[in-house]
Amino acid sequence: MPNPVSVDIKNVLEAAGLGTFAATSGWAIYIGKGPETPNDVIVLYDVPDGDAIDGICTDLENAANYSLEIRVRSESYPVAYQRITAVEKEINRTKFTVGNVRYELVNRDFPPRFDFYDENNRAIWYQRYTVMRYIGSSSSSSSSS
Numbered sequence: 001m002p003n004p005v006s007v008d009i010k011n012v013l014e015a016a017g018l019g020t021f022a023a024t025s026g027w028a029i030y031i032g033k034g035p036e037t038p039n040d041v042i043v044l045y046d047v048p049d050g051d052a053i054d055g056i057c058t059d060l061e062n063a064a065n066y067s068l069e070i071r072v073r074s075e076s077y078p079v080a081y082q083r084i085t086a087v088e089k090e091i092n093r094t095k096f097t098v099g100n101v102r103y104e105l106v107n108r109d110f111p112p113r114f115d116f117y118d119e120n121n122r123a124i125w126y127q128r129y130t131v132m133r134y135i136g137s138s139s140s141s142s143s144s145s
Contacts, residue, residue, distance in 0.1 A: 005066045005131050006031045006044035008098045009091060009106075013042065016090045018083070027083065034073060039122055042087065045069040047128070066131040068106075071115070077123040084112040084125040091129070105132035 002008075010029050013019055019027035019042050027040045034043040047067035070087055074080035092108045107130050115124040 002101045002133075002135055003098070004031070004046045005068050005133065006046045008101065008103070009044055009068060009070075009131075011098065012091060012094075012096065013087060018042065018086055018090060034071070036120075039073065039075045039120075040079070040083070041073045042083065043071045043073070045071070064133060064135075066133070067109070068129045068131050069126060070129070071124055071126045073118065073122050073124050075122050077114075080123040080125045081112060081114075084127060088112065088127060100136055102134040102136050103131065104134055105130065107131075 010021055010031060013029055014021060019029040021029050023029070023038065025038050027042065028035070028038050029042045029044070031044050032046075034041040045068070047069055070084065072080050072084040072087065074083065088108060088111075091106050094103070094106050096103050109128040109130055112125050112127050115126050117123055
């Protein structure tokens with residue numbers, strides 16, 4: 001059974017040095033829900049989004065289309081913006097393989113958007129991606145853009 005998209009993207013972001021999973025200081029990466037601390041957090045949310053897109057994968061029986069939402073929080077509005085654009089630079093329009101799962105498309109649906117300041121006056125930015133992945137028989141793990 002493959003990982004949720006959020007787990008594979010978390011691994012890509014960690015490898016790029018953009019955060020550490022479940023860190024208690026510095027830039028932290030969480031899946032599904034961010035903690036109250038630290039202040040600087042990237043949270044990934046899986047959003048199921050229908051069927052495979054024709055023409056992207058050769059074996060549509062093993063392909064699936066997803067949405068991934070990414071939220072970035074920081075005490076500093078420009079720091080949060082800089083981090084979400086760094087995330088975008090790392091994953092937008094990339095192809096990579098994790099185990100036997102080939103990511104054929106990671107494409108932003110819209111540029112980073114400011115959402116709101118939370119109850120602790122931290123800026124929240126967000127972005128959504130369309131993700132096409134193919135469950136295949138490859139056993140290697142690599143990342144490329």
